[in-house]
Amino acid sequence: MPDIYDLIVIGAGPVGENVADYAHQRGLSVAIVERELVGGECSYWACIPSKAMLLPGLTLESARRVQGAAQAVTGDLDVAAVLKRRDSFVQNWDDSGQVEWLDGAGISLVRGHGRITGVRTVSVTAGDGSVTELTATHAVAVSTGSAALLPDIPGLSDVDPWTSREATEAKSAPESLAILGGGVVGAEMATAYTSFGTKVTLLARSGLLGGMEPFAGELVAGQLEKSGAVLELGVSPRSVSRGDAGVSIELENGRTVVAAELLVATGRTPRTDDLGLASVGLTDGDWLEVDDTLLVRGATNDDSPWLYAVGDVNHRALLTHQGKYQARAAGEVIAARARSRAVDDGPWGLHVASADTAAVPQVTFTDPEVASVGLTEKAARAAGRRVRAVEYDLGSVSGAALQADGYSGRAKLVVDEDRQVLLGATFVGQDVSELLHSATIAVVGEVSLRRLWHAVPSYPTISEIWLRLLETYGRPSE
């Protein structure tokens, strides 16, 4: 006899937990399947440990940048203490607190590897080999996330490279670390390990933080080099091997980089390779394409929709917070459809993830921090929008100058000229991470530029950059 639930969620990361919770709060019975730790990648091997590893170094550097405070900082970062603090934030990789939360929320946990076996059926194989058959009366939601993608480089699999997992769970800092990839993971881990005193060499095919406004990667690269990291940009590895000295990365330009460890951070791959997708007309290993209500396109169906993909696995926006946002919509819409209630799937409705295309926020905890939301100027133009962008030097804002001696940063707004609203914003500088949500609300709220003139930034904060950007754009004359 199979266990029957209204909804089966595969993957108990923050995204799966939220799908389950929101649906359950609307009255559905829910089982959630997890083969590793409840709490998922973010809690144990991504956002939480990475910020825990970055923050002490960033905070110390902030103090060093203020005369009067700087004199009190006479020692170095205590790396063992940083890692011990990191361990406490990841609960020493023990998920009992998260399991307790599931229990309290009334969600049934089924431990093991879940595989879809047909429309609304899931088979879960536990560690001991026992199998539980689950049937959903309404829906199955896949939120298995993504894993580090290992590129096809000769020798790579033989050198036991680090991925984001090993980088965030390291028990000590290696003497040297080569990082392959200039995206968010590469840039953040270069920042963290450099603060630990590790000799970091970052190798990337192009510049840092591609896809963001160009000055973001430039400012981060500049500071990394100032802090002692070596950046090899515009390079590609030809092969890798491990010897007594550590890992050797032979580059296509003929040079060789040697480091104690190699972190590969070149992208992500969906965790869908052993999920039983073929049983419902989909392809194992593929990203799951969804509509705005997170419903998977192309799955074998009966009269009513049943398969959802939420979070990284749908490839809309590979960020925990955005996955959780999708999860709220998905939990709600699954419940609404199960109860035959009206579905609010117009733009910005209750049951859609409209922000996925218009307003994805992201903070990279590098030095300087990079905070962005919505479209870059380039992306907006590529989308055919009539845009005008304005930039301003953050260091010349009083609040920033007060915050750190020699403050260096830059900000940009991308304006939709037809509608006179913001399409995107980017802030790069120390302590800009909390400033981002102002732009997120402006973009999502479609607040007009005219009205934004009335949103007064408090003086002297870094937020005064808003006034400078509006002045740079020009005040309407009538």
Place this chain on the structure above:
Amino acid sequence: MPDIYDLIVIGAGPVGENVADYAHQRGLSVAIVERELVGGECSYWACIPSKAMLLPGLTLESARRVQGAAQAVTGDLDVAAVLKRRDSFVQNWDDSGQVEWLDGAGISLVRGHGRITGVRTVSVTAGDGSVTELTATHAVAVSTGSAALLPDIPGLSDVDPWTSREATEAKSAPESLAILGGGVVGAEMATAYTSFGTKVTLLARSGLLGGMEPFAGELVAGQLEKSGAVLELGVSPRSVSRGDAGVSIELENGRTVVAAELLVATGRTPRTDDLGLASVGLTDGDWLEVDDTLLVRGATNDDSPWLYAVGDVNHRALLTHQGKYQARAAGEVIAARARSRAVDDGPWGLHVASADTAAVPQVTFTDPEVASVGLTEKAARAAGRRVRAVEYDLGSVSGAALQADGYSGRAKLVVDEDRQVLLGATFVGQDVSELLHSATIAVVGEVSLRRLWHAVPSYPTISEIWLRLLETYGRPSE
């Protein structure tokens, strides 16, 4: 022969400078009158030096609150270095940089004490006694600001008390400091001087930071005491006197507080006592009441309006940024009326300071920081609004916990139940100052709660408090 300008601005603080600049940019000729330093109170004796005095201590404390970073902080704040840094931010009280800016902007500076002598006429008496008569073809704007109010306490004028000026220009930290007043100035200076090692005793009639949400003053008071300050709340001074031990403050409860210096921070008084107001039907020493276009009510007039009051002096919102906001509207509307262009004076129009009543932001740089905008719950209820308020513990947000060990803080949203928009928000905690502008945009933009669910806070930032507050309020079900 009097000098003739389209607009005469009395007072060259940031507010006067902005009135002048915005009007001049729209084509008016402008003279600005200043009897002290161009740049005004904010630049030399308020926001700038106070934040410069606070920031190093706050930054150092932040580093001490993060295990790993804390170990590197072995010394104390270098007070001499803090004050030297402060000196550089106030340009050593030299206004030549500001004068240069006025020159570059094409605004004529007339140094001396300006007095209104009749409709559109101003007489300026320079330090050497010479008098310049100015005539405005269109308008006179008063932006003389406010000064510290010395309460009527027996003996006070004989003890040479500090006001915010002496507190922000001090060349060294006294051994002990009594502070009279629990408002923003009192709380900030208690924080700064406590960080300098001064033994601070703060005396206030009621709690700290009255007018804000109650938890703001409570959290700041708690931390001040933890840092070693003595708080005497609910007390009133009966008399003061100065002896060999310093200033003695005899309280009405019979106790006596003795300190090397006494800072009086009990309120502000308008700088209108010697402004010639009586010549145009107004009362010397009064605050100047204005309409939403900053036009003074009740002044002797001819056919067209001419007298404006902008900034502290109109008593709408005694904050530099809010005065500058008014200044932008005033500069524009003066120019529009001078050129007989349409005046956009509806709510949130180009020519009004609508935010003065709906959305005044304020950050108090105490530990924890207090950031608020719009109405408190109490004020909203007093205004007859149908409101619901939600609160949440900031320390239980991941981004905050990562930011500081033992993070303590609280946040609150005040919701207009009829319109489902925010009327106000308050954030109290370390590093919340840049978070405020998100709420300011939400209030000013009148962004609906439904839409705010789509404004995703980046994880893990302190901004995630937005999600927690929305969840506490409850998600709409259809």
